[in-house]
Amino acid sequence: MVAAWKGTRTALSGTAGTWLFVGVATLILLILLVPKAVGNPPFFFQILVYGLADGAIYALIALGYTMVYGIIELINFAHGDIFTLGAFIAIPLVGIFGFTDATPFSLGVVVVLLGVTVVTMAIDGGINILIERLAYRPLRNAPRLALLITAVGMSFVLEGAMYLWRGANNVHFPDVLPETRINLPGGASIGVKDVVVIVSAVVLVSLLNLFTDRSKLGKAMRATAQDREASQLMGININRTIAATFFIGAALAAAGGIIFGLYFNNIRFDEGFTAGLYAFTAAVFGGIGNIQGAALGGLFIGLVASFSNAYFQAALTDVWIFAILILVLVFRPTGLLGMQVPEK
Amino acid sequence: MSRRLLRTDRPMRWAQSAFKTRNGTIYTVLIVVALIFPGFADITTGGEGNHLVSTAADAGVYVLLAIGLNVVVGFAGLLDLGYAAFFAIGAYTYGMLASSQLAGSPLHMSIHLPFWLLLFVAIFVAASFGAMLGAPTLRLRGDYLAIVTLGFGEIVPRLFRFFGAGSPIGNWTGGVNGIAAIDPPKLPAFLSGPWFGTNWPIAVVAPFDFSDGNWAPMDYYWLIIILVAICIMLVTNLQNSRIGRAWMAVREDEVAAAASGINTIAVKLLAFAIGASFSGFAGCFYAAKLSLVSPENFEFVVSVTILIMVVLGGMGNIPGVILGAITVYIVQFFVLTNLPDWSVAVANAVGLGGIVPASADGSWIGLHDQVQRLNYIVFGLILVTMMVLRPQGLFPSRIREQELEKGTAEESVFDVREGVD
Numbered sequence: 001m002v003a004a005w006k007g008t009r010t011a012l013s014g015t016a017g018t019w020l021f022v023g024v025a026t027l028i029l030l031i032l033l034v035p036k037a038v039g040n041p042p043f044f045f046q047i048l049v050y051g052l053a054d055g056a057i058y059a060l061i062a063l064g065y066t067m068v069y070g071i072i073e074l075i076n077f078a079h080g081d082i083f084t085l086g087a088f089i090a091i092p093l094v095g096i097f098g099f100t101d102a103t104p105f106s107l108g109v110v111v112v113l114l115g116v117t118v119v120t121m122a123i124d125g126g127i128n129i130l131i132e133r134l135a136y137r138p139l140r141n142a143p144r145l146a147l148l149i150t151a152v153g154m155s156f157v158l159e160g161a162m163y164l165w166r167g168a169n170n171v172h173f174p175d176v177l178p179e180t181r182i183n184l185p186g187g188a189s190i191g192v193k194d195v196v197v198i199v200s201a202v203v204l205v206s207l208l209n210l211f212t213d214r215s216k217l218g219k220a221m222r223a224t225a226q227d228r229e230a231s232q233l234m235g236i237n238i239n240r241t242i243a244a245t246f247f248i249g250a251a252l253a254a255a256g257g258i259i260f261g262l263y264f265n266n267i268r269f270d271e272g273f274t275a276g277l278y279a280f281t282a283a284v285f286g287g288i289g290n291i292q293g294a295a296l297g298g299l300f301i302g303l304v305a306s307f308s309n310a311y312f313q314a315a316l317t318d319v320w321i322f323a324i325l326i327l328v329l330v331f332r333p334t335g336l337l338g339m340q341v342p343e344k
Numbered sequence: 345m346s347r348r349l350l351r352t353d354r355p356m357r358w359a360q361s362a363f364k365t366r367n368g369t370i371y372t373v374l375i376v377v378a379l380i381f382p383g384f385a386d387i388t389t390g391g392e393g394n395h396l397v398s399t400a401a402d403a404g405v406y407v408l409l410a411i412g413l414n415v416v417v418g419f420a421g422l423l424d425l426g427y428a429a430f431f432a433i434g435a436y437t438y439g440m441l442a443s444s445q446l447a448g449s450p451l452h453m454s455i456h457l458p459f460w461l462l463l464f465v466a467i468f469v470a471a472s473f474g475a476m477l478g479a480p481t482l483r484l485r486g487d488y489l490a491i492v493t494l495g496f497g498e499i500v501p502r503l504f505r506f507f508g509a510g511s512p513i514g515n516w517t518g519g520v521n522g523i524a525a526i527d528p529p530k531l532p533a534f535l536s537g538p539w540f541g542t543n544w545p546i547a548v549v550a551p552f553d554f555s556d557g558n559w560a561p562m563d564y565y566w567l568i569i570i571l572v573a574i575c576i577m578l579v580t581n582l583q584n585s586r587i588g589r590a591w592m593a594v595r596e597d598e599v600a601a602a603a604s605g606i607n608t609i610a611v612k613l614l615a616f617a618i619g620a621s622f623s624g625f626a627g628c629f630y631a632a633k634l635s636l637v638s639p640e641n642f643e644f645v646v647s648v649t650i651l652i653m654v655v656l657g658g659m660g661n662i663p664g665v666i667l668g669a670i671t672v673y674i675v676q677f678f679v680l681t682n683l684p685d686w687s688v689a690v691a692n693a694v695g696l697g698g699i700v701p702a703s704a705d706g707s708w709i710g711l712h713d714q715v716q717r718l719n720y721i722v723f724g725l726i727l728v729t730m731m732v733l734r735p736q737g738l739f740p741s742r743i744r745e746q747e748l749e750k751g752t753a754e755e756s757v758f759d760v761r762e763g764v765d
Binding site: 073074075134135138139142143144145146147148149150152153154155156157158159160161163164167168273277280281284313315316318319322323325326329330333 | 417421423425480481484485486487488490491492494495496498499502503505506644648651655709713714717718719720721722723724725726727728730731732735
């Protein structure tokens with residue numbers, strides 16, 4: 001049995017394995033979904049868009065997981081709560097401008113939202129830097145177990161802080177985006193909200209990609225991820241680079257939080273637990289440490305969740321997602337694009 | 345040999361040696377406290393000690409869980425974030441096989457097996473699930489293992505919730521409501537017979553009848569004390585055995601351990617399965633005592649609570665872990681539960697009564713409710729401050745202390761990135 005299992009795992013690693021992996025996943029999806037799609041195309045399209053929008057949010061969170069893991073090999077358990085915190089910070093900021101559900105959509109709203117997003121990203125990033133400085137940096141050379149336990153504790157601290165602040169009920173995020181739907185040929189339609197979510201996520205991911213590829217700090221981040229000591233010898237300030245990674249990760253998660261708020265209009269203090277686990281699954285699925293992988297994984301997880309909610313047992317959606325997590329970790333821990341990650 | 349004999353012939357010497365080491369002191373104090381606690385509870389509450397004794401029995405469940413998780417986290421150095429899943433599996437094993445639940449399932453017959461048999465069944469079932477989950481995943485790096493167990497811990501309660509009324513395969517687990525009216529344990533007549541308890545002119549021993557509301561708390565209390573004592577003996581022996589040394593070796597340096605001929609996978613799997621079996625064991629007792637199991641009792645918070653107990657007490661040190669479990673239990677179910685009332689009383693006493701009531705516009709929810717929300721943050725702060733300031737715990741194991749202070753050389757051989765088996 002063990003030999004057979006080892007064989008499966010060998011077959012699933014390597015480039016051929018990538019195609020096998022993608023092929024099997026696609027095949028399962030096709031078999032399950034084609035009948036549904038043929039049965040009611042407009043509904044199917046709506047679920048698809050919904051999944052993509054949902055997945056875009058998971059992708060934004062997953063980027064933070066993957067970047068932090070890439071650089072200090074920590075599963076930053078508190079990252080999901082950094083996402084929730086983004087929305088929680090944005091709500092009073094939006095409140096300053098007196099936005100309510102009845103606020104008509106205008107250019108002014110867009111400007112304010114962009115401003116709030118930038119401020120929230122900065123605050124949330126600052127908080128994440130503080131967390132790294134106080135809780136993670138002192139343990140950087142400790143056993144990994146200690147670091148992970150600290151991260152779990154930090155997650156509880158953040159959730160606890162938000163619980164103290166707003167209680168256990170859903171907190172309302174003003175619904176300022178227009179409800180307009182654009183009609184497409186064939187009876188399908190797409191909401192403006194969906195478009196906003198997907199487009200802003202794509203923009204942010206592309207910016208991040210550009211940043212890590214082109215900028216000096218991005219280069220420093222990649223170097224640190226590859227070999228911390230060597231990059232230190234090359235004159236890279238490790239602490240600053242790691243802090244920058246935490247800042248960027250949190251900023252993206254904060255943006256995700258605001259987008260979540262605008263899209264769903266309600267958020268709870270413990271939303272980040274499940275969302276964080278979904279996003280972590282996405283990061284692992286795409287190949288942890290890999291930015292494109294995290295983005296792709298996020299979309300995939302969003303689609304799986306949305307199809308499962310719409311067509312299969314909604315009560316089992318979490319089970320499927322966590323089962324994917326376990327199966328990917330067991331059979332292909334490098335994930336979809338993991339082979340592109342430099343060896344350590 | 346002769347020195348030993350010399351020691352035992354003078355009883356005071358035994359007492360001296362019990363207090364010679366720190367662990368000996370802790371055990372002695374624990375035994376004394378466990379023995380006098382029911383009497384103490386009765387006196388302090390004026391004969392109404394049943395509630396306190398019952399709470400103490402619940403705390404015993406957590407002590408059992410902490411001892412079990414300590415095998416996984418403390419001895420073998422594997423982080424299990426889904427420990428509550430095995431607890432749930434043990435509890436549901438007992439719940440399904442010792443109640444009328446299965447009468448509503450496609451089996452159409454209720455099964456009422458005795459508690460004493462099901463204790464072992466629960467151990468076996470939980471350990472099998474532990475081995476099934478561990479076998480493919482223990483090759484992964486430590487933090488991946490943590491996430492796999494976390495995923496498992498999230499899946500299990502959801503499945504128990506799903507396979508209730510209206511599931512495609514029928515009602516097995518009672519769904520959201522869980523399973524109620526679970527049988528209490530029964531002792532054979534020669535142990536619980538008429539010569540015990542109230543039928544006698546003087547009640548020397550509590551009647552061991554777990555269905556008698558008056559005596560049940562006391563009975564459960566003594567039962568859990570006995571179970572905990574057995575488990576402590578088992579685990580202490582395990583720690584000092586060949587396997588215990590192998591766990592330590594794997595924890596501290598997996599490469600060196602593998603090079604010394606230790607089958608690291610088998611040894612880790614054993615730790616994982618033994619840890620799971622303790623959890624199943626505790627779950628069985630828990631279901632019997634509560635007479636009710638429901639999916640909400642096994643959420644992630646439970647796993648983290650047990651982890652906090654182990655970390656606070658001192659990973660790897662059994663008496664430390666027991667004290668950690670008792671401390672955290674008291675903090676959670678006594679201090680944090682009563683804190684809102686206490687804070688209101690204090691605020692009124694010192695003349696700050698104005699902050700007690702909630703404001704009319706809802707911007708201030710009142711002191712009582714605000715304090716009630718402290719539990720999450722307190723738990724998080726315990727974990728973070730412990731790991732940053734004193735990772736070895738309050739009562740550390742000496743070996744683990746050094747390891748956590750100086751750090752280990754490098755991590756596992758089985759680096760997933762390289763895809764090496």
